[in-house]
Amino acid sequence: MYCSCNNSPFKPRSKTQPSSGSHQTSTRPSGPKRVMVIGGDGYCGWATALHLSNKNYEVTIVDSLVRRLFDHQLGFDSLTPISSIHDHIRRWKSLTGKTIQLFIEQQRDWTLNVLFAIKEFMEECHPVKLGTMGECGTPNIDIEVTHNGTTDTLPYPKQVSSFNHLSRCGHALTVYGKGGQARGYLDIRDTVQSVKLMIANPAQRGEFRVFNQFTEQFSVNELAALVTRAVEKHGFNVETISVPNPRVEAEEQYYNAKHTKLIELGLQPHLLSDSLLDLLLNFTVKYKDRVDTKQIMPSVSWRKIGVKPKTVAA
Ligand SMILES: NC(=O)c1ccc[n+]([C@@H]2O[C@H](COP(=O)([O-])OP(=O)(O)OC[C@H]3O[C@@H](n4cnc5c(N)ncnc54)[C@H](O)[C@@H]3O)[C@@H](O)[C@H]2O)c1
Structure with missing residues (x-):
């Protein structure tokens, strides 16, 4: 899943401020966009994180690393060796000078939680879900x-x-x-x-x-x-x-x-x-x-x- 929003001057609504529920016309500020790639250590997520970072998006990866855990538990490995997400990010920085932020997070009910958070705090956010x-x-x-x-x-x-x-x-x-x-x-x-x-x-x-x-x-x-x-x-x-x-x-x-x-x-x-x-x-x-x-x-x-x-x- 990918969530994108404009970098600034967007201000999230405070928790006490009620949701209007109406579709106001929004002025989308120009400038670099932030993208959160949820599952960014995975096959589609990592390739997309690199592509977006290369296109000057500010990229943050959130992943529980559970996919690597599954392989580890079952004694499987990928055909081509894959180094750690930390190494990937360091290598990307050394090659391009670009930073990708990383959060290792185990989440349940990701999609529902993300949609709820968007509704409550950041209606300007645009979720894109690969399924x-x-x-x-x-x-x-x-x-x-x-x-x-x-x-x-x-x-x-x-x-x-x-x-x-x-x-x-x-x-x-x-x-x-x-x-x-x-x-x-x-x-x-x-x-x-x-x-x-x-x-x-x-x-x-x-x-x-x-x-x-x-x-x-x-x-x-x-x-x-x-x-x-x-x-x-x-x-x-x-x-x-x-x-x-x-x-x-x-x-x-x-x-x-x-x-x-x-x-x-x-x-x-x-x-x-x-x-x-x-x-x-x-x-x-x-x-x-x-x-x-x-x-x-x-x-x-x-x-x-x-x-x-x-x-x-x-
Ligand atoms: N591979 C394809 O060709 C393809 C094509 C179209 C759509 N999709 C869809 O795209 C999505 C990603 O596919 P993929 O092939 O990259 O899978 P993947 O298993 O390689 O990557 C999924 C990533 O999500 C992480 N993850 C899983 N559960 C999590 C949780 N609860 N909290 C945080 N992180 C979690 C895993 O650790 C892993 O890094 C899937 O929904 C898949 O069905 C894949």
Whole structure:
């Protein structure tokens, strides 16, 4: 989640001052903006914090570091080594001279608390929330269009699978079921570009906007074919195997989600290309010894009632 507001001369309302509840016309002061990146130690959050800092926003990161704790508890690690958030911030300062503030905070009910705080203390603040939108569902309507006489802007599900890692660590590509499941995909450079565009073009007071944040859509089979072609270009072979689908989902569906709004705001997509796949493959080759292939096959089935998730021995 990202919260942005103008730096000054904005004055938060005092706690005793009642909320007017009305939508007064606000004069947005110009000048550098402050952005709080909640979850700023994460995949999307850190990249976005760097992008915004680079664009001269005053960036503050708030994170509980719980994601690192999960990996630690389960004995997992990322493919590429990731140093501490403190090291990241120091390195950024030494490279650019720019400061990113850090607060290590464990919060419950983040979204509700943040929205309440905005209402009480800082109505000028503009929250932007990245969410996953029902990964387990199977949509069959076009989004951002009129459908059966009604117009909808509902979010749509998204799934990210990484065949690239499998391809170069000596493991077959695992296609669940028929492999016809389609989802939207987005380059991380477009994630940070999108957040910047949303912050720079804030919603009107009282307006609730929904953006479908993706630039391309692929089925699982299409992704497997893309990765296979890229690997073969480098003179290697990779097998694709079909794995009984442990997920409860339609394996083939009508999928034509819309994503016009970000393009209208000015998003310039970085589409999945051969050169990007080559780059990702090079990373995987470099760090392939860090891959624990025992963790790749699914160990939990959502199809069986009462199945016990496999616990990882310490
Ligand atoms: N990864 C993607 O491609 C993608 C795409 C679209 C949307 N999203 C959404 O964006 C959000 C972030 O995704 P991500 O991939 O960066 O995840 P991530 O797990 O890498 O990062 C989440 C960060 O939030 C922190 N966090 C979690 N709970 C917290 C709490 N209670 N208090 C403080 N910090 C807390 C974690 O420590 C972690 O650093 C998610 O909601 C995700 O669904 C991700």
